[in-house]
Amino acid sequence: MLKNNKEIALYVHWPYCLKKCPYCDFNSHVTKLPIDINEWEIAYKNEIEAEQNILGKKTVRSIFFGGGTPSLMPPKLLEGILNQVNKKWDFSKNIEITLEANPSSVEIKNFSTLKKAGVNRLSLGFQSFNNNSLKFLGRNHSVKNGLKALETAKNIFKRVSFDLIYGLPDQNEKMWEKELNEAIQISGEHISAYQLTIEKGTTFYALYRDRKFELPPERTLLNLYNMTDELLNHANLEKYEVSNYAFKNSECIHNYKIWQGSEYCGIGPGAHGRLILDNKWYANHKFSAPKIWLNKNLQKKCASYFNKEISNIERAQEILLTSLRLTKGIDIKNTFNKLSINSKNNILNKNELRKFKELNLIEENDSFLKVTNKGFPILNYITNKLIL
Template identity: 45%
Template sequence: MTLTNPAAQAFGVYVHWPFCLSKCPYCDFNSHVRHGGIDQSRYVQAYLREIETTAARTPGRTVSTIFFGGGTPSLMQPETVAAILDGIGRHWSVSPDVEVTLEANPTSVEADRFRGFRAAGVNRVSLGVQALDDKSLKELGRLHTAAEALKAVAIARSVFDRYSFDLIYARPGQTADAWSHELRRAIAEAAEHLSLYQLTIEAETPFYALHRSGKLKTPDDDAARELYDVTQEVCDKAGFAAYEISNHARAGAECRHNLVYWRGDEYAGIGPGAHGRIESDGRRYATATEKRPESWLMRVEGFGHGLVEDEALTREERADEYLLMGLRLAEGIDPQRYEALSGRPLDQKRIAILREEGAVETTAKGHLRVTQAAFPILDAVVADLAA
């Protein structure tokens, strides 16, 4: 059943560059270290082939956002980025005000390289700063110092009109006072956007093994909640509203690409380990490509794509995704859209109970959203509404 007009939605393209200089001990992303070098020209041809194949399934779209994620996309040559953007433009229409974001690590930031990315078509960068003190950076396995991070931010500011950077909090031994000071310093350097993530211990990472053995101690639940509250207080006071549970921006400066995900719009996933949500033949498909770069490369060269998952979603699955992603946003979800997707309305009795508990509220636009006080228990609220 066709529930939306794909051509009328925002449409994003996510491009995954899976290579890093080193693997951080907390990271469970699809990233790989290759000391022998990377044949970027060969990879470019594979990206272009996968773009062509994906575009054939999604004709008539206008690309509103493009995001180079990883890995460390700033390790790409500007010519590689330019070729991929040209390929996107050949196979889809591109909005005149398209947002093109590229993730960068401070260790791979040079002014000339950033100017090259700007000339290629990138108009927004997101820097993986992660901390503003050297001890924490070392503990997180980062290769840069705080001074190098701030230099990279300054370079980004000089080249791009729009930039953002990430910080991780709830780090081992971190106090609320120290985080408040660090966050205020970050806001002084940020133009419009900050991504502030609470450290999570992911399975199959070095931090997971250290945590299980007791060698890595993170703040307990009460301390983590205090750090979260400090985050909201400091950012709100500075005009960096939390438009999503981990993302703060000045009004109008939200990351448009990430809004595509959270609002349940359509996006194509290109590159090793990239996920997508595309609509074809009146159905919505969840796609994922082969994670291992060399295996992805061979699949694309042999079949025209690296897909290992291509599953048509049921109405219930689409609705659950919309609920799960949309309730991360301060704007919340449209209950009528949920009903159109699922074929049934949200349970008003559950909503009434959650409202009474102070967990949800209704906006002036009639959207249902999680209250700021309940954001730390977002998963539980979503599970209750989806039951």
């Protein structure tokens, strides 16, 4: 029988950005319309109330403001959302509250007010230590802006992370090594290093398809990935997820919990959640279009467009998919027990598992299953073949 967890992770989505980056397929929008902050506050509050009515008493272990660019949210709005969460549920005494921020000057000015409102962890979209790369990525900040934002963030928040994107056209091992060393010099407890992916529907998708640029060859990309591991691990930033590195005990609690398969609730346009109700798992997805989401919630309707029961087998497959991203892997026995799944043969392809183990791409010990360092660069291929 599924146990209703007392603790929950909460994701809050803010969908607006100053500019749409050409590689980004997140639910992010540029709007010319004025944003009525009072309306947005009412809508978020209504949605939190609606979720609380369904979920009942909970302790919130983590809140993640993601986007879009949530650092553009007026601090008063963020404060209003946090007050409502605190009113409807309990805050865990060591709650982690993360906010994603872009390094523009508008946002830096808000950092200390956001901290006062309750944010205690900042994740900065630094992206690159090379101005040409920032230009290619369509960012509206320079390396200098990034460094300034990082310095300000580190003076204000105890926990700061930043994102980097690598695997850009013409990027070679020497160039990435230089960037990584610069990153290490100024890093705090956490770095996310993402390989550029070309997502359908983005500007880069069309440009790449029309051969307007090329990505580095596979061999170079593999070298860049391995170099990231090597240099960051050497600086005590240990890989804990395929693209995430942290000092010991400084991992992002929110993301870690979600990857491990904990219950989480999503608030805001396009947010999704996985929730246990009456001993069953539910997948829940909010309207993505900001205006539709807003209007539904102003009418006091929880803006889900999708709230569907999922079987324990489906949930086990999802958890396997996300927890294999973790270097620690998945405690199969425990996870499957909780979901009353008797045989892993319903979830995993036995033959593929055997092959991957023989090739040293996957390791199994006691009840743990984990992808090896050799396997991580082809994680998507492995999970595609492995999970039924």
